[in-house]
Amino acid sequence: MATWQIAVLLLVIVWALQSVGVWMQMRHYRQALGDIEQRFQTGFVGTGFMRGRFAKGTIALVVVSDQLIVDRIAVMSGRSVFAKFQPLREFDGLTLDELRAKSAAFADGSVGKSAKSLGLAVAKAIEQIDGVRLRKAESMGSRSDQPSTERSSANLSMAVI
16 A cells, blocks of 8 residues: 555545544533533523634533523533533622633733633623623513413523524
């Protein structure tokens, strides 16, 4: 077998392995979102991500209640497709504004590079939550003169990448 044929074969094998890895990671991501949707029936979910060119990437899932209290933050960080979501319990119970301030402190890079990517990912998740809250408020305001056909506001509002 010629050298170029071996190179092409290796390239195809590596590409196939990468495809399987991406599939596994997306399956884990969907499972994590499904678990959040089942566990937290009300409130808002935001997803933020920060990609690093050569540094590890970070994905943050932020769950807040209707009262804007942080119920859960889960973070997936790493360079490989084997990274898993890990809960960050130290942020549970903070208000959304307190979390916003902490993520801004991390995002400025003074704490460290990994904290910077975490802060930026959480900040993007908070932006999504703010956007969903705004759209929900606007839709409720435009329907205030019409009778509501919704059962209740007890649905988890998802803001996903």
